[in-house]
Amino acid sequence: MRVLIVEDQVLFAEAMEVALRNRGVEVVGVAPNGEEGLALLPTSDPDVVLLDMGLPDRSGMAIGRAMLELRPDVKVLALTALRDGRVAREALRAGFSGYLTKDTDVERLLRAIESASSGEVTISKSMARQAAGGRSGDVVSLMVSQLTDRERDVLGLLAEGADSPAIAERLRISKNTVRTHVQSILAKLNVHSRLEAAAFAVRHGVVTTGDGRRRT
Numbered sequence: 001m002r003v004l005i006v007e008d009q010v011l012f013a014e015a016m017e018v019a020l021r022n023r024g025v026e027v028v029g030v031a032p033n034g035e036e037g038l039a040l041l042p043t044s045d046p047d048v049v050l051l052d053m054g055l056p057d058r059s060g061m062a063i064g065r066a067m068l069e070l071r072p073d074v075k076v077l078a079l080t081a082l083r084d085g086r087v088a089r090e091a092l093r094a095g096f097s098g099y100l101t102k103d104t105d106v107e108r109l110l111r112a113i114e115s116a117s118s119g120e121v122t123i124s125k126s127m128a129r130q131a132a133g134g135r136s137g138d139v140v141s142l143m144v145s146q147l148t149d150r151e152r153d154v155l156g157l158l159a160e161g162a163d164s165p166a167i168a169e170r171l172r173i174s175k176n177t178v179r180t181h182v183q184s185i186l187a188k189l190n191v192h193s194r195l196e197a198a199a200f201a202v203r204h205g206v207v208t209t210g211d212g213r214r215r216t
Contacts, residue, residue, distance in 0.1 A: 001117050004046035005030045006037035006063065007079075008056050012102065016050070016079075019106045025113065032056075034063035041067055046074060047117050048097070053080035053087060061091060068095045075116040079104070088123065098122035111187055120146055124190070140204045146188040147206075154181040156207035159198045 003025050007013040010032070017027045028044040031037035034055045041049070049067060053060030064076045075097040078088075088099040097116035100109065101124065112122040123142055147155065150171075157167045164178045171178075182194060191197050201207045 001048060001113060002026045002028045002044070002046045003113060004028055004037065004040060004044050004049045006034065006049060006055070006060075007052045008032050008054075009052075016109075020110075020113075023106070023110055025110070034058040034060070034066075037063060038066055038070070041071055041074070048075045048077055048113050050077055050079045050113075053078055053082045053091075061087065061094065064091065064096055065094050075119075077112060077116050077122070079109070092121065092123070100124060108187055111184060115146060115188075118148070120148065122146055122188070140206075143189055144204070144206055147185065151181050151185050151188070152207070154178065155185055155197060155201050158182070158185075158194050159201045159207045161198075 003020060005013055005016060005027060007016070007030070013030050013032070017030055020027055028046050029040040031040050034057050037049070037051070049064075051060050051064055051067075055063060060078060060080065064078070067074060067076055076095070077098045077100065078091050078096055079100050079102060081102045083101060091099050097119075098112050098121055100112055100122065104112070104124070115122045121142075123146070153171055154167055157170060162170065164175050164182075167173075167178045168175045182197075185197050186192065186194075189197055189200050191200055
């Protein structure tokens with residue numbers, strides 16, 4: 001994956017660049033403001049842009065919109081200290097691929113970058129609640145929208161009580177792949193165990209029973 005970082009806090013930008021490079025991500029450029037980020041976009045050809053919302057020259061929202069107009073195929077992921085549900089909601093409506101705060105750990109950020117490059121949307125649970133205006137149904141919808149079709153399959157089997165070997169056999173994938181999917185599910189639903197993920201799925205009707213009826 002090719003990532004462009006647009007961030008005016010130099011130390012944070014450098015730390016993020018090193019962390020991503022150490023995990024095999026190609027950082028194609030680092031811009032200290034929005035205009036330089038826009039100028040780098042055509043030549044650096046990133047898959048994903050990590051964009052601060054509080055830039056010194058123009059708002060991150062304006063820069064993100066301009067980037068998406070210039071390159072509709074690029075994925076813009078907000079990475080910001082701004083915890084404002086209205087801004088997060090506006091960013092998602094504008095076509096951003098996610099909204100994360102700067103205290104997000106590197107592994108979570110990597111998963112968000114991978115999700116963005118695959119066309120998925122990532123938002124933390126706390127920001128999802130704010131973005132949805134506190135309405136629990138909208139929060140659940142935002143969180144569930146992050147799951148891939150395969151992750152939904154795995155979640156459905158978890159809700160049936162299947163363990164990793166059984167899931168691997170049913171879906172014809174390796175146990176390591178099952179583990180990767182489960183870790184991603186836990187992160188996206190902001191739960192801490194397989195049991196919590198299964199309970200979430202059943203409680204909110206995310207999965208269906210074997211006869212095709214949606215669980216409630």
